[in-house]
Amino acid sequence: MGLRGWLGRLAVGVEVPVFPVVGGGAREAIQDLRLRPELELVDSPRHAAVMLVVGAFPPGDVDGLAQVHDQLAPPRRTVRWGGEPVASLPDAVVVDGGEDAVVAAITETFAELMSDPDRGEPPILPDVDPVEWRGVGPYGQGGMGMTGGTPYGRPMAERGPARDGLELDRVPITIGPWLPTLPPGLRLDVVFQGDVLQEVEVGPAPIVPGEGSDLFVRALTEPVPIAEMELARARHHLRLLAEILRVEDLAVASRRALRLVHGIRPGATGEVERLAAALVRAGLYALALRGVGRLDRPPPGPAARATGVAVDARSDDPEYRKLGFEPVTVEGGDAAARVRLLLAETVQALELAAKAGPARAGGRGVVEAPRGRLEVGEPPPERTLLDLAPEVLVGQEWGDAVTIIHTLDLDVEAAGREIPV
Amino acid sequence: MNPVVSVLFVGGVLGIGAYVVAVLDRAFGPVSRGPRDWFVWPIRRAAFLAVQRRTETERPDAEAWILAPALLAALAAAGLTAVPVTPSLAVADVSAGVVLFGAAMIIVMVAVFLQGWSPNSLFPLIGAYRFAAMALSFGIPFSLVVLTTAIPAESLSVGAIVASQEGLWNVVRQPLGLPVYLVTGAAVAFWGPFRIPEGTDLAGGAVLEASGSARAVWRIARAGVLVTLSVMGAAIFLGGHLGPVLPGWAWTALKTLVLLAVFVWSGHAFARMRVERFVWFGWVVLLPVALVDVFASGILAL
Known part of the structure; x- marks a missing residue:
């Protein structure tokens, strides 16, 4: 055994660096994997040894998957968890079963890979230039036909006025849909100037909505237990909080929020309140969120309640009124206000779940879902939020844009669903 | 000190220090499975x-990409040479030691810029420019x-600065100095x-495209910078090798470990700061506090 084989055997005990590619219906499953001590979910394919493909995709070749595969540094392997095999990834190890099964498959695949690093998957695509390279200098400068337009299969940076009146390069680029920093399936076609977004369009999502019934959609047509709905709201808010904390580089607090998702009980608000206090001490608001993404006219829902407007479909529900429900509001309208609201609503939801007992609400054709007002015959709140995204993101620096995307709780998959009439 | 011994000494301190950083990072980090695992x-x-x-990217600046981690490690080593570990043991206790250290630490900006620039990729480049935008505010x-x-x-x-703390450490004499040093360090x-050039929003930023040995060297070099900052912080604020009972090198090691632990702990305790907020913080808070530190020390010295 050579040195590489010996090092490979030594490496087997490390968390397997996994790059997740998330299709429809798999957002929660992949988030739960972040708590598994055997794995480390990484943000760049360059840092991964295993590409994990999970969720529902359209049939045929899925846009960009082969490129992502080839960006993993060798040695690499692919694991497909659940669903149909993906045509773009012919060599993937296919796993059915639950979380334990996929973790076992990934660790086993990684151990095999490390014991014989030369047996990784070869590239899928040919390593050739997209079009003939006609540059002269080492960086392509000076070649005939290498300026303007898309001479090399890549759009060239063209100059344009920036916000401070200077002329700066404008770089068109597509970000997503497989970037773990963004919500699954979100594809942004943007024009950058420096790190400021000058143009933003939300591209088509190459994922298929997952199966499964949504409690809040069911509550449109039939009464469901209030306690169940409120616990679902608390879980949703904590999952979103975990994601926000992750992109703000608070990994310890993010895992704490994620563990709470699985441990919450009606009325048990203490741990959420302690987490809220810890986030203040960690400087989440002061360092990262304050003043970011202030909205003037947000759509009804949490974003509106974070501007101090008490708009909540539960206010008109007689069952909720019996429980003494009053909408929670926070002043400010920025990302900090949205996160404060998220925490306050989580506490309120746990209290309501404790108070509600067996009471049921719903069947009125309108319900307050975690992302806002869900109404029969109207587009879902996720679509309204997604339509708002380009307008809100233009003019933002990239870091702030990521904060806004997460605090607005954009969800491409839910935005694509139809509400039954 | 003999040149060969000097190289081995500096390499050894940085290597052991980088390992200690990794152990502490595991202990304070989100995944901790007990002391053996650390x-x-x-x-x-x-x-x-x-x-x-x-990995290779499309048309990278290959030479600069190799140079960047090497430069970062070299800067950590250069800064370390000026610190006396015991009263008689220093690689090069030159007459302008703190200037040499300060210069090496400021040039870290060049290494980070090269690391972000060279892969010819958008997010690393944004990371590189972010660090350049921050540099003056903390520098x-x-x-x-x-x-x-x-x-x-x-x-x-640096030897003279340590000796001047015989009766009173600078952390007491200049109470504003160490807090500003730790933040800016x-x-x-x-x-x-301040992981701004390598933030999660940029999926790793300057180091997004790096894998394998290139990523390992970059990580070790960055840990080396933390070690150098801690060794120097121990020398100029905590009296370096001065202390009772224990030998000088042990005091240097202990004080360095304390500062290293503070640095590593802070890495997991706070949210990543926005660039704009950091620039505001640098000019409106850190700079005036640092100036008060200068004036107060000047008046005391008169």
């Missing part, structure tokens, strides 16, 4: 990175508090709340 994990992780191949207060420690010693030599090492 010590074994860095070795396993390094083994994985040694097995993983380096001036950092340099001011480091140079202020020379006022009581009436010398720029973390920014020099783009660590913790």
Whole structure:
């Protein structure tokens, strides 16, 4: 055994660096994997040894998957968890079963890979230039036909006025849909100037909505237990909080929020309140969120309640009124206000779940879902939020844009669903 | 000191220090599986990175990409040479030691810029420019508090600065100095709340495209910068090798470990700061505090 084989055997005990590619219906499953001590979910394919493909995709070749595969540094392997095999990834190890099964498959695949690093998957695509390279200098400068337009299969940076009146390069680029920093399936076609977004369009999502019934959609047509709905709201808010904390580089607090998702009980608000206090001490608001993404006219829902407007479909529900429900509001309208609201609503939801007992609400054709007002015959709140995204993101620096995307709780998959009439 | 011994000494201190950073990072980090894991994990992780191949991007600046981690490690080593570990043991206790250290730490910006620039990729490039935008905001207060420690010693030599703390450490004499040093030092090492060029929003930023040995060397070099900052912080604020009972080198090691633990802990305790907020913080808070530190020390020295 050579040195590489010996090092490979030594490496087997490390968390397997996994790059997740998330299709429809798999957002929660992949988030739960972040708590598994055997794995480390990484943000760049360059840092991964295993590409994990999970969720529902359209049939045929899925846009960009082969490129992502080839960006993993060798040695690499692919694991497909659940669903149909993906045509773009012919060599993937296919796993059915639950979380334990996929973790076992990934660790086993990684151990095999490390014991014989030369047996990784070869590239899928040919390593050739997209079009003939006609540059002269080492960086392509000076070649005939290498300026303007898309001479090399890549759009060239063209100059344009920036916000401070200077002329700066404008770089068109597509970000997503497989970037773990963004919500699954979100594809942004943007024009950058420096790190400021000058143009933003939300591209088509190459994922298929997952199966499964949504409690809040069911509550449109039939009464469901209030306690169940409120616990679902608390879980949703904590999952979103975990994601926000992750992109703000608070990994310890993010895992704490994620563990709470699985441990919450009606009325048990203490741990959420302690987490809220810890986030203040960690400087989440002061360092990262304050003043970011202030909205003037947000759509009804949490974003509106974070501007101090008490708009909540539960206010008109007689069952909720019996429980003494009053909408929670926070002043400010920025990302900090949205996160404060998220925490306050989580506490309120746990209290309501404790108070509600067996009471049921719903069947009125309108319900307050975690992302806002869900109404029969109207587009879902996720679509309204997604339509708002380009307008809100233009003019933002990239870091702030990521904060806004997460605090607005954009969800491409839910935005694509139809509400039954 | 003999040149060969010097190289081995500096390399050894940085290597051991980088391992200690990795152990502490595991202990304070989100995944901690007990003391045995803290010590074994860095070795396993390094083994994985040694097995993983380096990736190539489309038309990178290949030479600069290789140079960047080497430059970062060299700067950490250069800064370390000026610190006397015991009264008689220093690689090069030159007459302007703190200036040499300050210069090396400010040039870290060039290494980070090269690391972000060279892969020819958008997010690393944004990371590189972010660090360049931050540099002046932490560089001036950092340099001011480091140079202020020379006022009581009436010398720029680190050996003389340590000797001047015989009766009273600078952490007491200049109470504003160490807090500003720790904050700006973390920014020099783009660590913790100042992980701005390598933030999760950029999926790793300057280091997004690096894999295998290139990523390992970059990580070790960055840990080396933290070690150098801690060794120097121990020398110019905590009296370096001065202390009762224990030998001088043991005091240096202990004080360094305390500062290293503070740096590494801060890496997991705070949210990543926005660039704009950091620039505001640098000019409106850190710089005035650093200036008060200079003036107060000057008046005391008169």
